[in-house]
Amino acid sequence: MICEEASAAIVALPHSESDAAHFVSKNGKTWYKNPPPSRRIRAHNVINYKQNKPRPSNKMVYDPLSIFRSLITEDIVRIIILATNHKANQVATTWNENNSTKPKQCKALTLKEFDSFMAIILYAGLTKSNSKPARELWNSSHAPIYKAALSHDRFVSITKFIRFENVNSRPQRLLTSKTAAIDDIWLMLQANLEAAYTPHSSVTVDGQLFPYHGRTHFTQYQLFPYHGRTHFTQYLPYKPAKYGIKVSHKL
Template sequence: MSDEICDIIFRESNRKARQFFYDNNAKHPTREPRSWISITESEFDAYLGILLLSGVTHSGYVHTKDLWNTKSHPLYRAAMSVRRFWEISRFIRFDNGNTRQQRKQTDKAAAISDVFLMLNSCLRRYYVAEANVTVVEQLYAYRGGTGFTQYIPSKPAKYGIKVWWVCDSISSYPLQGQIYTGIAPSGERERNVDERIVKDLCINLFDESGRNIVCDNFFTSYNLAKSLMIDNNLSIAIEAMIGRPIRVVDDGAHGAEYGTPKSKGELLHLLQTTPYSSCTLCNKPVCAEHSKDLPQCDRCN
């Protein structure tokens, strides 16, 4: 974690806690005033260590009181008291809460987006990807009210924050991520999400590098595969597209199948040679090879 990220966390967490205790003391003047002890760098490292240890020992769903029990791992008690852990967890912040509402008008993930962008920068700085990279989705378990919490019944957590990642296929090292909030980074609702995600994650990092991008069938659109191959010298989802019908999408409204390649060679030949034109009625892409006899798509014909 970079110093810039830590500085933001220290500053905003301490700001939030001090403001809370100031307001609480003013609200209850007859009580003994309480003050906040600022989070230090070493204390924050210990806090992160506790979180990592709970993950390694699969204790994420164990009550914190039980973690600090004398029969539990001694590192919890050695790092800090359970009350201090509760306090840090309560007040930890990743942005300036005073300006969050204004930023949320254009960014649903305003509470974490600045730190997440810095994290992406750190990830790219310290690793060079191999020849093959993978685009995947990850669901971070979370049931809070974010406005973009996803429900994916096929995932173990089912509820959480979905993040798209491009990772090195060998080491699984994450190279860049994007939080899915339901709208494009421009703030507008979008179509062809698969194409936009792959290009956002991969083109700036791997443009003209000749790398292979492997992903599941969610991303196997004809337009995306051909665009990356011709414009960016990248190949996409070779294994995922073999044995599946390849579709062509114009603006998300329609799709057309060009066939089912049985091998990598057939797929590359299909991507490199299959032209297409538009249906004369609905403007849906139609294979140009057959458009002389069938100037209309299957739906309009």
């Protein structure tokens, strides 16, 4: 069906031309009465490319845990656990020095707890609950997966102490890199992503919004909606979140 505005713009044809195969609008655009016939794709439109990297194995493709382990590898997890435990011990030591009558013991983060922590993070994002207060997720109205994975207090504790590098050497590394706090993890993750997928000429590249609230010292390509203090917050009027941080990666 042609709308009234479109039909008004079409040039009226004489009766002898009413059987023509197409119409011509005032702006010169041609409108065909019938769809084009299906035909074989021309050779120059067929995309052929050489797969120069190994494709993921069947286990990696169909097993979600294997996919996760291929991206967040043991080396990455080891760095996070060591850095997190180091930070927690540091805070506990400082507290005990200033509060000798009320000493606190630090519980070390284990691999099982880290997996549970990541499961909560991923599930909250999947169910659009990642912007809700943590305590609300542990209420009876939400899925029992949160209570089954970790207690609320333990989740908050891990969130408070989680680190991705050696905090003691950060001041020196910040002199040469604004992303010193995540450099090692970031580079390892990008290498794993590149190994897991080989783009070709038909790939489409687009940006992605990630909610983020806090302080930071690095610039990025992907836009993070950001509310905080930083010297490189960018204003992008065409984005739903007008202010954000960009993440870039050159291949």
